[in-house]
Amino acid sequence: MTSFENVAPALARALAQRGFETLTPVQDAVLAPELQAADLIVSAQTGSGKTVAFGMTLAADLLGETDRLGAPGQPLALIIAPTRELAMQVTRELEWLYAQAGGVVASCVGGMDARDERRALFRGAHIVVGTPGRLADHIRRGSLAMESLKVVVLDEADEMLNLGFREELEFILDASPAERRTLMFSATMPRAIEALAKKYQRGAVRVNTVSTQKQHIDIEYRALVAAGHESENAIFNVLRYHDATNAIVFCGTRAAVTRLASRLSNRGLAVVALSGELSQNQRTHALQSMRDHRAQVCVATDVAARGIDLPDLELVIHADLPKNTEALLHRSGRTGRAGRKGTSVLIVPYSARRRTERLLRDAGIQARWGEPPSADDIKQRDDERLLADPLLMEKIQESEHAIVAKLLTEHSAESIAAAFVRVYRKGQAAPEDLAPTPSWQEERPERNRRDAPPARAAASRDNFEGGAWVSLSVGRAQSAEPRWLIPMLCKAGGLTKRQLGSIRIQQNETHVELDAGSIDAFFTRVGEGGRLEKNIRVTRLDGAPRVQSERPQRAADNEFAERPRRRPEGVERPPHAKAKPAHKSDRKPHDAKRAGRPANKKQKWHPAD
Known part of the structure; x- marks a missing residue:
C-alpha cells in the first residue's frame, strides 16, 4: 500500500483505495507537523485538491491518536462553502475520506428540506458542511449546536465575501467557541479576507502554493x-x-x-x-x-x-x-x-x-x-477521429463473421467504407463558416504624439491605393445609408470595416471602395449573380467612378435669363412720399407735434413715429 507521510492511517487507507499515489503541493503543505495546531490562511490554485487538503488536516483535531471516531453527537468540525453545489461536492469528498474512520457527515444547504437537515443534526454528525445562510438559520433555531466545535473551515472565502455573506460569516464565527481552530482556503487572498482573518484568527500562518507559478501547468x-x-x-x-x-x-x-x-x-x-x-x-x-x-x-x-x-x-x-x-x-x-x-x-x-x-x-x-x-479544420479533425476510432482496431468477433462475409460478397470494399463514413458522420452538426478576422498582431499607433491622428489616417488608407470599386443596385431613392450598407457588405462578403473605403451614394446606385487585396475573396464569398440580400446586387467596376453632380436643372432657369437684376442707369426710384396714401399727406410735421410736449413727460408711441 502507498505510504503517505503525516496522514492519519484511516485516511491513508481511504486515499489508497481511491487511487491516490502522491499528494498535491497544497496537501503536503498543510500536513506539516508544525501546522497541525495552527490557524491557517491557505492560497492555492483552483482544482489543486484543497478539499482533500483541509479534510486531512481536520484529522489532527477529530481523530487525535485514535484510528476511529466515536459515536456521532454534536459536530466537531464545520465547513462553510459559498454555493450549494460546492457544499454538496465537499460533503461527497469528506464522506469517502472519513469512511474508514467511521465519520458521519451532514449537509445544510439552501434549497433542501430544512426538516430533514434538522433530523440529521439531531441524530448526530462529526462534520457539518453548509452554506452561510442555511447554517446561520439552524444556529438561530437551535438545531445546530456549536459548543463542541474544534475547527471551522471557510472554503472559497473570497467568493463568500463577494456574494455578500460577511454578516452571516461573522455571526457563525461569533457563535463558535473562542478556542477553535479557523482555517481559510481560497484561490485568491484580497484585503477583505485578511481583515476577516485578523479579527477571527489567532496568529494565523500563511500557506501559499501559487506565488511561484500562477499558470496551471495542466x-x-x-x-x-x-x-x-x-x-x-x-x-x-x-x-x-x-x-x-x-x-x-x-x-x-x-x-x-x-x-x-x-x-x-x-x-x-x-x-x-x-x-x-x-x-x-x-x-x-x-x-x-x-x-x-x-x-x-x-x-x-x-x-x-x-x-x-x-x-x-x-x-x-x-x-x-x-x-x-x-x-x-x-x-x-x-x-x-x-x-x-x-x-x-x-x-x-x-x-x-x-x-x-x-x-x-x-x-x-x-x-x-x-x-x-x-x-475545413473541423472536417479534418472529424476525419482524424474517425481513423483513430478504437472500433477499427478490434478483432472481428465470432458472432460477426457471417454478416461481415455477406457484406463483402454483396458490396465492394469501397462501398462498405463509404457507408461506414456516412454512418459515422450521421448526426454531426455542420460547422459554421466564419468571416475572416483582421490580424490580431496589428500594432496601434501612438496616441500621445500630436501627429498620431494624421499618421493613423494615412496608415488606414495604404491598403486602398489602387483599390477596387463596386456598384450596389441601391441608392438614395431606396433610402440607402452607410449604417446598414456597411454591415450588409461585411456579413455577405466576409469583410471588416477596415477593408471598406469611400462610400458614394448616388440617386439609384451606390459606389463602394474595397481593399484591393480583398476584392477577389469578396466576390468568391458572394457567389455568382452578386446577390447580397433581397433585390440588392453587386457588380465590379473597371475603375474609380466619375463624380457626377446629380442636381436636376431647373426648367425655368432660362426663362428669366435676360431679366435685368439691377435698375437701368438713368431711371430714378420714385420717392416714398408718392407711395403713401393720400390721407396721410396732410399730417403735421413731426417736430411741430413734439414742440408742445413738456420736456419731462413720458412720450407715447405714435404710429407716425
Whole structure:
C-alpha cells in the first residue's frame, strides 16, 4: 500500500483505495507537523485538491491518536462553502475520506428540506458542511449546536465575501467557541479576507502554493479572435473541434446563458443551462446530466458554476471575457483538476484584444493566440477521429463473421467504407463558416504624439491605393445609408470595416471602395449573380467612378435669363412720399407735434413715429 507521510492511517487507507499515489503541493503543505495546531490562511490554485487538503488536516483535531471516531453527537468540525453545489461536492469528498474512520457527515444547504437537515443534526454528525445562510438559520433555531466545535473551515472565502455573506460569516464565527481552530482556503487572498482573518484568527500562518507559478501547468490557454457578430458561431466551432466529453461555457448574465444554451441546443448539441434562476432540483438534475454524460455542454454564469467539479470536464470556453484575473483563474480551474489535462479558450472580440492581453499578463498566463477553427479544420479533425476510432482496431468477433462475409460478397470494399463514413458522420452538426478576422498582431499607433491622428489616417488608407470599386443596385431613392450598407457588405462578403473605403451614394446606385487585396475573396464569398440580400446586387467596376453632380436643372432657369437684376442707369426710384396714401399727406410735421410736449413727460408711441 502507498505510504503517505503525516496522514492519519484511516485516511491513508481511504486515499489508497481511491487511487491516490502522491499528494498535491497544497496537501503536503498543510500536513506539516508544525501546522497541525495552527490557524491557517491557505492560497492555492483552483482544482489543486484543497478539499482533500483541509479534510486531512481536520484529522489532527477529530481523530487525535485514535484510528476511529466515536459515536456521532454534536459536530466537531464545520465547513462553510459559498454555493450549494460546492457544499454538496465537499460533503461527497469528506464522506469517502472519513469512511474508514467511521465519520458521519451532514449537509445544510439552501434549497433542501430544512426538516430533514434538522433530523440529521439531531441524530448526530462529526462534520457539518453548509452554506452561510442555511447554517446561520439552524444556529438561530437551535438545531445546530456549536459548543463542541474544534475547527471551522471557510472554503472559497473570497467568493463568500463577494456574494455578500460577511454578516452571516461573522455571526457563525461569533457563535463558535473562542478556542477553535479557523482555517481559510481560497484561490485568491484580497484585503477583505485578511481583515476577516485578523479579527477571527489567532496568529494565523500563511500557506501559499501559487506565488511561484500562477499558470496551471495542466491547463492550455487559447485566445481566439473573432468578429463580434460571429462569437456564437465561433463558440459552436470550438465545441465541434474539440468534441470534449464535458465542456462548460461561461456567460456574463442569465439572459446570455438562456440565449446561448438555446442556440447550441438548436444546432444539435446536448446542452444544460446553469444560472441563479433555477431551482435546486433543476440545478442538481443539470449537473447529474453532465456527470452521466447525457449532456455534453453546460452553459453557466460565474456564480452558478462556482465550485463545480465535473471529473471529465476537458474544455472551458469564456463566451464573455472574465472581469478580472480572479474570475479567469476560477473559471479555468474547472478543468485540469487532479492531474488531468484541460483547455481554456477565450473568445476575444476584435475590439477587446488589447484588454485581453492585459488580463492574461496580469494573471501571469501565456496563451496561444489564433482564430477559431474553420469548417475545413473541423472536417479534418472529424476525419482524424474517425481513423483513430478504437472500433477499427478490434478483432472481428465470432458472432460477426457471417454478416461481415455477406457484406463483402454483396458490396465492394469501397462501398462498405463509404457507408461506414456516412454512418459515422450521421448526426454531426455542420460547422459554421466564419468571416475572416483582421490580424490580431496589428500594432496601434501612438496616441500621445500630436501627429498620431494624421499618421493613423494615412496608415488606414495604404491598403486602398489602387483599390477596387463596386456598384450596389441601391441608392438614395431606396433610402440607402452607410449604417446598414456597411454591415450588409461585411456579413455577405466576409469583410471588416477596415477593408471598406469611400462610400458614394448616388440617386439609384451606390459606389463602394474595397481593399484591393480583398476584392477577389469578396466576390468568391458572394457567389455568382452578386446577390447580397433581397433585390440588392453587386457588380465590379473597371475603375474609380466619375463624380457626377446629380442636381436636376431647373426648367425655368432660362426663362428669366435676360431679366435685368439691377435698375437701368438713368431711371430714378420714385420717392416714398408718392407711395403713401393720400390721407396721410396732410399730417403735421413731426417736430411741430413734439414742440408742445413738456420736456419731462413720458412720450407715447405714435404710429407716425
